[in-house]
Amino acid sequence: MKHCLAVLLLAAGAVNAAELLTEQDFESVAPYLPGWGAGYKQTYKPATAWKIPFLIALDESDAHSGAKAVKIAYVAEAASGEKIFHSPGIAFPEASAGEARRVRIRFYYRLTGIPAGALYFSPMEINGQTKGKRILSKIPLNPTEEWSPVEYVGKLNAGAGQVQLIWANTSDKVPGALWIDDVSVELL
Numbered sequence: 001m002k003h004c005l006a007v008l009l010l011a012a013g014a015v016n017a018a019e020l021l022t023e024q025d026f027e028s029v030a031p032y033l034p035g036w037g038a039g040y041k042q043t044y045k046p047a048t049a050w051k052i053p054f055l056i057a058l059d060e061s062d063a064h065s066g067a068k069a070v071k072i073a074y075v076a077e078a079a080s081g082e083k084i085f086h087s088p089g090i091a092f093p094e095a096s097a098g099e100a101r102r103v104r105i106r107f108y109y110r111l112t113g114i115p116a117g118a119l120y121f122s123p124m125e126i127n128g129q130t131k132g133k134r135i136l137s138k139i140p141l142n143p144t145e146e147w148s149p150v151e152y153v154g155k156l157n158a159g160a161g162q163v164q165l166i167w168a169n170t171s172d173k174v175p176g177a178l179w180i181d182d183v184s185v186e187l188l
């Protein structure tokens with residue numbers, strides 16, 4: 001059944017080309033990561049404004065592409081609770097009535113120091129009526145020293161206006177680090 005689905009998706013892709021909405025390799029982005037943010041215990045700030053319980057910055061030690069990736073370093077000793085890093089809102093073009101749409105999100109990541117099952121990727125769909133709901137699937141990210149790809153394809157609800165990409169760490173363990181590179185969002 002999975003095989004059949006893959007063939008159908010390929011066939012659909014051949015008819016309707018994917019529309020690239022955003023692509024971020026972090027090579028030419030400003031060091032303050034405009035639009036990217038982070039939250040902890042109900043407080044949300046620009047990503048690079050945080051010092052505790054995480055530090056977020058461009059990192060040039062081992063990028064997936066080019067020279068730069070973004071690194072979220074979990075640093076505080078008392079860091080209980082969910083720690084969230086998120087992208088800017090990525091807008092979808094307006095849908096025609098009854099149009100079935102899907103989104104494809106891809107990125108590469110490395111993860112160290114965080115136990116398996118504690119960090120997950122969770123795209124959030126935003127529309128005009130609701131503030132935002134994590135109605136798309138959560139994808140747990142396992143620790144990996146090597147850059148690993150993630151690809152998510154999900155159906156969009158009618159009225160979906162934006163998607164925000166969220167990486168949430170629920171672990172209390174520190175230190176740890178998450179690196180992200182080559183993020184893309186496509187409308188299928």
Ligand SMILES: [Ca+2]
Nearest residue numbers: 025065066068
């Ligand atoms: Ca890069």
